[in-house]
Amino acid sequence: MESIYEDMKKGEKGAWVSIAAYLCLAALKLTIGLWTGSEALSADGLNNSTDIVASLAVLIGLRISRKPPDADHRYGHFRAETVSALVASFIMFAVGIQVLVQAAGSFREPNIASEGGIAAWTALFSAGAIYLVYLYNLRLAKRINSQALMAAAQDNRSDAFVSGGAFVGIIGAGWGVPWLDPLTAGIVGLIICRTAWCIFRDATHALTDGFDDGELQIMQQTIRSVPGVEKIIDIKARVHGNNKLVDVTIGVDRWLNVEQSHGITEQVERQMYELHQISHVHIHIEPCEASKERLQT
Template sequence: MTDAYKDLQQGERGAWTSIIAYIVLAGAKLTIGYVFFSEALLADGLNNSTDIVSSIAVLIGLRISQKPPDEDHPYGHFRAETLAALIASFIMMAVGLQVLYQAVTKLITNEVETPSMIAAWTALVCSVIIYGVYRYNLKLAKRVNSQAVMAAAQDNRSDALVGMGAFVGIIGTRLGLPWLDVVAAIVVGLIICRTAWMIFRGTAYSLSDGFDESELEQFKETINTIPGVERLKDIRARLLGNQVLVDVIVQVDNDLNVTESHDITERIERKMLENHNIEHVHIHIEPIRINKRLKEKQV
């Protein structure tokens, strides 16, 4: 099994961690928020309920990504995890808009009740727990280079902030500002929508074959330093899940034979793997006539 598939298996741990944490937290928040009249805690619990669905989508995407290449998918199914992150962003945006609608409606109609301090402490404890999940998933996402796990980590972080906002809102309400709990719910909705947009923007950029220009420049520098490469004519890269695919056209001395030209391609592949951990490099060699006298003078 290649390292890419091993990374995907490790990424599943992050999805399972999120699923278990969200099941526990959603149950606690929805129950206590309903019993002790906290709109912000109810909004946060509803958010965690949909986070369960999002985490399951991430888990399914990671599972599909592990399928080996076939006739329809010669590069494998790695892009499934990107699609999972995209689906998660849609679910999060829908929930964020729903939370905003409910909170604004209650604020306009002045249907506000003073929540208990139990709701406040629940929000705080849950915020600390989900922040721990965020730190775990963030570290895991960086190690396995997974967009889906990174999306889950960003969701975890927004949930930790949401929990703190709910805590502040409830405390403010207890201090004689009953509208502050609903305002906290509005802030919750805005944070959910913002996180959903950020995940959507990143995954849409990847799915449309967008690639970071600064990273592409680093690839160019690496290839240009390889002996035998006279000129880097063209280079393109795109993301396929947690994999980077690179297409390169290099020009070499037309006096080189097939074996010597092939050696250059192997050097490029080896260097890209060593410097950038890129396994998939498609290289096209073009011969070019070299003015050897001019080259000797330059040396």
């Protein structure tokens, strides 16, 4: 359990890197976008502003999740980051809709950027910078097995694509196609809303104890392969922050003593940790008849 808390502390580094990058890029894009009149670059800068909130939510969630269990939270505070992600998704939805409304209004009177070259190169530079942040957070998320940081990394990658799209839109506007810039801004707004929806969907799925059935079936096969497990009577799992909690009821030979049955549960716990990195498995044992194969041996 201590290693889990240490990993969450390491994950805070990735959140801080994202916050610092988004602060600098948002300020740069909004300033250049206002100066050049680029709707696409301004929308991209506004998107980065919401990403600051999302990264702060990950950071706050990771810090609260590190709090040890107490009288009111016997399982710990691991779901705090999931709640923070849910709040961030609402903020991103609001900003995404605002960007779409502004882009729709710009179609009526499109602005031709007088300094399109500067705006375009700003967008291209931002795309490269945030993609490097994505690579850093991706490696860190895989190393510490953090779902929250992995989600932040995917957000970094989508932002790199958004900035690349803004670059294309601004270049197109400079070529005498002024409607391409607000069109790109509208696409940016749609990407913001889509990212917000994905975060909302995953957060609500976890908070309502949803769990992937395919992964549960793989766990079931692992438990069934443990010697001494005659059958699996019931199994369920849920996500608790970065942890997965598994509850399983297994049937064992009714003639086994307590020590022998306990040995089987320890083997199940060991297999679940080694193959699935699950450290919390609650196992209930019920007596049953041994299979014919086991009786013959």
